[in-house]
Amino acid sequence: MVQLFKSGLFKPLYANKIQIIILFRMMSKQYSLLIVLNIFALSFPASVQKIENFTAHYDPIPPADEEEILLQEKNYWMQDGLQHLKEMLRQEKEERQHVAKNVIIFIGDGMGTTTTTAARIYKGQRNFGKMGEEHSLSFERFPNVALVKTYNVDRQVPDSAGTATALFTGVKSRFKAIGVDVKSSVTEFKEEVYSQSKLDSFMVWAQEAGKDTGIVTTTRITHATPAATYARINNRDWECDTEVPESYRNNIKDIARQLIEDEPGKNFKVILGGGQQQMGYVDYVKEGKCSRGDKLNLTETWINKHENSSAVFAVNNGDLEKVTDDTDFLLGLFDPNHMPFELTRNKNASGSPGLTDMTRKALQILKKNPNGFVLMVEGGLIDQAHHKNYARLAMGETAELDSAISFALNETGEDTLILVTADHSHAFTMNGYAKRGNDILGFGNETMEKDMPYLTLAYGNGPGFDYHYTPNDTMTQAYPWRDVSIDENRLQDPWYQHLGTFTKEDETHGGEDVAIYAKGPNSHLIKGVIEQNYVAHLVSYSACIGPQAILNEYCPGTGTSDGLRVQYSYLLIFSIIFYYVF
Structure with missing residues (x-):
């Protein structure tokens, strides 16, 4: 039975399965041709929710005094280096485990290296009473790190649609394009071209392997990054029907409908974020925001589909906290638009949850599947804060993302591959010669x-x-x-x-490389400077899902399963005995 913690409306879903290894390989062969294209699309404005009349006071932090600095002499740094080395050696044993049962990919939207450096200091100063510079975010202790090239096939400096498509499907694409390759135009829809250019994300691969899947974000659930896990659409702006050009509306579904009606979105066990308006739950007409002209309430569609399941629809903190272990499907929409910033949100029962709260509930549901799960978690408001030059809010969002990662680390084991990266950077700098x-x-x-x-x-x-x-x-x-x-x-x-x-x-966004941090099975394959699309191929290989599973000899059905290796061992022992006895 579906539980409505807040009354809402909902509707059905359809199936649409397309991926096959051969198609993916054909795309891979064409990839070398894609990067030479240079086609420009229109840029788009960012939207940020500012709470009117909000007031808060944050006391400034004074520089460290000389006595505190003198404590960090030779023995301090020798011990620090020793402990780090021991931890890296311990983690190396974990990462060479051959198959990832679970995969969690954390995306800090716009979290370039300046952002992580500044957030490290920010969190160290405010949460731990440190000078700040010596602090480490939870993922900065991961044993494997690489740099990621973020360009779109037609832009030096990318947007989140093209970068998320690369991360989740393994194929780089155009600025503003989601789940389609370079053949599809951002401004013009042609059905024949669209059918040839559609891509499958690793959420499709995971579902075909029997794993549960879910998405968590602080943006609208139809926004570019989460949309790339499930949607195939020419233009990221087509979040609801009124944003799709009228002449195309009978040929392609908007992003919100694809999430609820089509695979893989309709099979997600967990969907948490903002975007009530795009889903038709509220009619919240506001300049620059889309509303549903077709009057569909897609939350009602979701409810009806899961009426015979243990499903919950939540709209605030109190609703989310009531979710129990027997819940199988969870849809949470906590704002008409993007969710509030971590530093300004209402944390009472009637308010919105934080990213850690949502991650906790997502894992509570997804961990029940014995075949494992794939979860995407996005700290999407880092990007929104940067677009408006709200550095303090960006730091608060990055610190909260780090808390969500820390929680996931404590809740999962050695069979979980955890990746932390950004889709792109920002034009954000740390300068001057400030005191320690x-x-x-x-x-x-x-x-x-x-x-x-x-x-x-x-x-x-x-x-x-x-x-x-x-x-x-x-x-x-x-x-x-x-x-x-x-x-x-x-x-x-x-x-x-x-x-x-x-x-x-x-x-604007920044075009420099971003970092990726990896921990868990096969995370040692994250190294050097990589193309962004490589991440999806690593997930495929490590978790034995999708086109690259065939390369992992430890995946079931690849010809070198554990059972087969045991048989080889018995055969070798028998041969030795036979040789010496007879």
């Missing part, structure tokens, strides 16, 4: 210096330019910027915008 332990969100130089003080964290572009730029009517000021005394007071506001060096409504 200085507040990472503070000034990068002495505020009493005669030259203009600047922030340690700044952006290459974005709305933070206008936030700081205050020329007078005559433009005679040498530095038409806000006074330090004013900035010191504003700096503690979560909505404080760090400086962007030229003005844009939304700060």
Whole structure:
């Protein structure tokens, strides 16, 4: 029986199975031709929910004093290095286990290396009372790390649709394209081309292998990154029917419908995030947001499909906490749009859960399958905060993602492959010569210096330019910027915008490589500088799902199963005995 913790509406689903190894291999052969294309698509604005009249105060953190610094002498660092080495040697034994029963991939949307460095310091200073720089995020202790090239086939600096498609399907694609290869146009739909360019994600492969699957995100569940786990669509903006060009609406379903009506989305055991409006649960018409012109309530569709199952639909913290171990299907939609930021969300029963809360419930359900599971968890609001130059909010989101990863580490064992990466970076920099332990969100130089003080964290572009730029009517000021005394007071506001060096409504992504961190079976195959699409191939190989399972001799049915190796061992022993006895 489906439980409605908040009354809602819902509807049915269909099947649509396409993938086969041969098709995937054909795509792989064509891949070398894809990267030479250079076709440009239109950029898109980011959307951020700002809670009106929200106030909060965060005390600035002073730099470390000399006595604290002197504690970190020779013995401190020798012991630190020894403990790290021991941990790496221990983890090496785990990672060479041959098959991953479970896979969890964490995506920090927009979490470039500057973001992880700054978040490491931020979390160390605020959560652990450290100077900050010596702290490590949970995934920074993973034994295997590589750099990932994030470009789309037609853009030097990518968007989340093309990057997520690469991560989850193993095929790089266009800027704004989801689950289709380069043959499909972002602006024009042709059914014959579409049918040839559709891709399967590793969620399809996992389901075919009998594993359970799920997605968790702090964005809309129809947003680019989560959508790439289940949707095949030319344009990421087609989240609901009114965003699909009218002439195409009878030929292709919007992203929300694909999630609820088609495979693999309709088979997901867990779907948690925002996006009530795209799903038709609320009619929340707002500029820049899509609403359902077809008046479908896809939550009702989901409820009806699972009416004979133990299924739960949740819309707030209280609903989520009521989910029990016997729940088999969970749909949680916690906001009409993206979910609130971690530092500003209502944490009461009527409010929204955090990423760790959602990850906990997802694992509670998915761990029940003896065949294992594949779970995608996205800290999507890191990206949303960066687009508006909200550095403090971006740090809070990254710290919460780290907490979710830490929880997953404690809840899973050596048979789980855990990957942590970003889809792309941001135009975000850490600069200056701040003292050790200085507040990472503070000034990068002495505020009493005669030259203009600047922030340690700044952006290459974005709305933070206008936030700081205050020329007078005559433009005679040498530095038409806000006074330090004013900035010191504003700096503690979560909505404080760090400086962007030229003005844009939304700060842009960055095009540099991002890191990927890996722990668990076959994680030693993450090394060097890799193409982003390689990640899906690793998942296929390690978990014995999809096209690359055939390469793993330890996968069932590949000709060298455990049982076969045992038989070979018996045959060898018998041969030795026969040789010496007879």
